[in-house]
Amino acid sequence: MSDAYLAGAGMVEFGVHYDWSIDDLIENAYLELLDGVDKGVEPREDVDAAWFGTVDVAGDAMGGTAVSNATGLYDLPITQVVNACATGSDAVRNAALAVRTGDVDTALVIGAEKMHEDTSGLIASAATERLWRGRGVTMPAFFGLRATRHMADYGTTRDQIAEISVKNHDNGSKYPYAHQRFTCSIDDVKQSPTISHPLSLYDCCPVTDGAAAVLVTSEDVVDRYTDNPVRIGASEVATGSFMRGGENSLTSFEATKNAARSAYERAGIQAGDVDVAEVHDCFSITELVTMEDLGFCEVGQAGEFIESGETRLNGSIPVNPSGGLIAKGHPVGATGVAQAVEMYEQLRDEAGDIQVENPQVGLTHNLGLDRHAAGSVCAVNIYERV
């Protein structure tokens, strides 16, 4: 069984792209990828198949041919993958599985989302349609409740939660692909408009258009593209439920714990082996609970862990060097693929101003909720320096 490798990466600057359709987003990420393959790639000759991650906010895709139309790559098998906010990482996972069969040597993965199109409907309806909306539990409220519960159960402070946003904006201000490139203080975060107590505007990720692409290849052909690839050590998805009595907690996601356990086992590592991580900070509190669910710190200790600076760029385990969803943005289907793009750069020491010191193992994490808010989905991918 061949391992799967990242052999190239590219993405567009995340932001507000009213001037681009989803086709334009796909095309531009694809062109950036072509530039991001060390020894070059002849896409019509080399690419055997593609996976396309989008939840299709714009209602314009309905399948893989969106990629053929935007790239001119016809005749390929191209599969659209949808998995809520974990869509991009799951596209990487399905490509990696195909590469490992030997049927596919070189796969293109593109994640893209045109959020400035029909976002109000999506964001309003996400996670709330049947069970929660009538109770006022929109997405910010859903996560706000987790924040108040973590504060009540473990003594986590508002400042500790705000520190996540401060750190991620610090990082994002240095990352050329990030949407929100400014720095802010804990007071700035706390004084920004309240969205859902205790979360303020700066605790929330913005509405962002974007696209990202990676080349996933087998061991057999990776040398054709680069002498410095990144190994995909694991790519795992798990689903969880909020509907099972007694098993659930407001301060933990079963899906994250299950996906992380599978990923660590598959890659033969432990949480302590991770040198750099991109995690799903759709809200600041989400990053906080994720620290515990991934095993980066003890349960109940994430507030202090974050306050200690361990997750800053120069800490023991830098988290969200790119600025995460809060500063980089969260174009749903692109998010996981953009995390892969950054890991490709980090593990090749090419991440510029956000470079972590000599990382050997990178982890990416995406968490999604379905429209019923009855379940969650999590993807955890492990990337390794070769």
Added chain:
Amino acid sequence: MSDAYLAGAGMVEFGVHYDWSIDDLIENAYLELLDGVDKGVEPREDVDAAWFGTVDVAGDAMGGTAVSNATGLYDLPITQVVNACATGSDAVRNAALAVRTGDVDTALVIGAEKMHEDTSGLIASAATERLWRGRGVTMPAFFGLRATRHMADYGTTRDQIAEISVKNHDNGSKYPYAHQRFTCSIDDVKQSPTISHPLSLYDCCPVTDGAAAVLVTSEDVVDRYTDNPVRIGASEVATGSFMRGGENSLTSFEATKNAARSAYERAGIQAGDVDVAEVHDCFSITELVTMEDLGFCEVGQAGEFIESGETRLNGSIPVNPSGGLIAKGHPVGATGVAQAVEMYEQLRDEAGDIQVENPQVGLTHNLGLDRHAAGSVCAVNIYERV
């Protein structure tokens, strides 16, 4: 590399299910599958991962957790696959790829579509949004033009085209899962209301709700479930374009030809080796041109080939024993999975009144158009008696 096998199958009766949500459709197909595993399956113990095919007409899915909610199978990796009308077959393909890596031994595949929800929007917009709608080319017109072109180029007759509907209704009248279980004559077809010349109402598939499920397993574990499995000899997808000058024809789909070529090569067979086929007769003319694209007959000869009776249940290559999309119905994400369900039955001699005589090799074919109608996608799967 392990082969992948079908080790169980189940589906709901296709039809108008205003009383069922998409969750209900999924749940009922899943329960039918559990009943359809010879030696039984303990889903919580045995199933390692799932793939879920839906284009989500109802706007209710947004990821794999729709399956966990409906089945109670939590903690699984579940990926939603979207690929226009080829969605269900592509879900089978992604499951088969995963099984062949060895990471996954037992995969659940569910295809489901709740069409009686928002269908008018979908059907009106499908394939026409940017390029065609303003020119009046809705889906029936898109295929009607192919019919008139085939008639003009090759002398194909209206009666030959209508004979496809007659045959498929004959077959569907015997299939307990089919939506439209009545027989009709060539005159009945021709005298039904004109939809888009020369296609009449009976040349078109109906609007149908449905769901279907199969168990896809590795060679290592298949004996656990059945002594009589069906091998997945190939599962291939290709995309094509209508935008490339000179390469295209109104009477042929590049995507079908490419997917078929890949599938025959992967399975080590030729068109003449196929003993039974389910093909994508969204319109009668689609089945006609598909006969040529799959290599079942010479280009230009499909009219006579169909008239000869060779594709009837007792012919040399029975096509659409289930009634196809025209009689069985076309709940988009379920269609390809339902084809797999039927192949599981045919290749085990358990297809009842639509059983073909001693088939060794079955083929399924789905054809989809994207919303731009700029491209097409085709899935061809080969199933083999073990």
